[in-house]
Amino acid sequence: MAPSAGRRSALLGLGGALLAAAAPAETPTQVAPGVFVLPGVHEDASPTNGNAIANIGFVVGGASVAVVDPGGSLAHGRRLRRAVEAATPLPIRHLVLTHAHPDHVMGAAAFADLRPEVIGHARLPEALAQRRDGYLRMLEREMGPAAAAGSDALPPTRLVEDRLDLDLGGGRVLAISAHGPAHTDADLSLFDPATSTLWLSDLLFVERIPSLDGSLAGWLRELAALRDRPAAARAVPGHGPPAVPWPAAAAALAGYLEALRNGTRAAIASGLGIAEAPARVATAEAARWRLAENYHGRNVSTAYRELEWE
16 A cells, blocks of 8 residues: 555545444455465554554465565564464465555564565565655554564565566465556566465555556556456455455456546646646545545546656
């Protein structure tokens, strides 16, 4: 997700539905054999939720475990580590960072002593270098210094420029793909052929409004390519249920992104300025999503800056 409630853009006249505060999950959901998801809550970071707002989890192979996103804080990462240890005695040898956003990476410190192979997009080191200090300040501001203490990302030790086959043993090989700019500039997805599970992280949002931090046109292209993958039966979204049917679950995201693109293009063509656009562009489509009032305005501004140079 986008990193900070302090940077939220308000959307005038938009009534977004909010979930009542819910405790973050303590135990994971097994969405397919050996594929476990620890669901996040539809909230922004707070002292109550410990930034456990994203879906994170792990895949168990025949010889080792791959953690997919270590969580949003040290406490969140420790919760995930306990879940792995309860599910299997196999070692955690791989830590996959699907992108740079803090709700997915700042729990990595909980795994540092294991010295795992840390896998990230080829552009992830630059993204983390630019944003890490800001993310640490954000966690202190939103959660409080005590709750944020010790939270941190780990630098990638293995970079993915195109594709990486990650062998977990016992015939379980995860196909990790690097994507062009979409949700962010450094997105990874994973496909587990053994269970036909596509782990999309924040390339797929369900229920909670998408957050645009990369390229709107690129996200639409990447999503269209992913929807054409016939082998996938289910997908793990970065926010939403632990798993959803694929590709049916992509329809709502595609609809929002298309409405954002079309509405922003129309605003630019009509001479509507970037300051006025958030209150006018795709508001009906945005109102279908939770937390729209926090993120839709920022999405419109990001789309406007991209599309005005088409």
